[in-house]
Amino acid sequence: MVTTYKLTLDDFLEFQNDMIHHSNQYKRAHSMWVRAMSLPLFALGYAAAFYLVPRPESTIIFILITVGIGLLFALLLRPLLKDLYAPLALWQTRRILNKQDTWPKDVTLQLSDTHVEMQAVRGNVHRTTQVPWTSILKVSENETHRFLYYEEDEALIIPKVKDGVTEVEQSEIERILDKHMNTEKHTSSR
Incomplete structure (x- = not known):
């Protein structure tokens, strides 16, 4: 996906x-x-x-x-x-x-059977992060975002409600996360 x-x-x-x-x-x-x-x-x-x-x-x-x-x-x-x-x-x-001119970034999120890949593009800077499902330490979420932590201070940020991300894509993301994640989700309420 x-x-x-x-x-x-x-x-x-x-x-x-x-x-x-x-x-x-x-x-x-x-x-x-x-x-x-x-x-x-x-x-x-x-x-x-x-x-x-x-x-x-x-x-x-x-x-x-x-x-x-x-x-x-x-x-x-x-x-x-x-x-x-x-x-x-x-x-x-x-x-x-x-003070930095680094936002917004165009992101392409790819969820496959073996890994999650996030490609972020800002101007001429392209950054690709590829994380195997087994390397994701935890999933944390709040009302608006999901965070797939692959290190204590690094995570893939997946907005739940965003222009360009449809409800069908959100339900597919949820299904794929449930399929691949053995860790419990940590739900935040602030």
């Missing part, structure tokens, strides 16, 4: 969003980001307490109060830090990729 469509920056950002929520690489980066950003939150809480809390007679009690308020401030805002990571990472990726 062969189908063609245009792969846009929004399609690639959907892939990045899927990776942010499911890849070990992004989980490690997310954890480091939360820990690193907790330090400025602690400093902000400490500084606010230092200038706003009335000073008791004991310096030790004052230091304990300001440190306690700084820790409390960092702990209370930690859930906000966790929720901010994905939008900030996507914003940064979009900002970097908007």
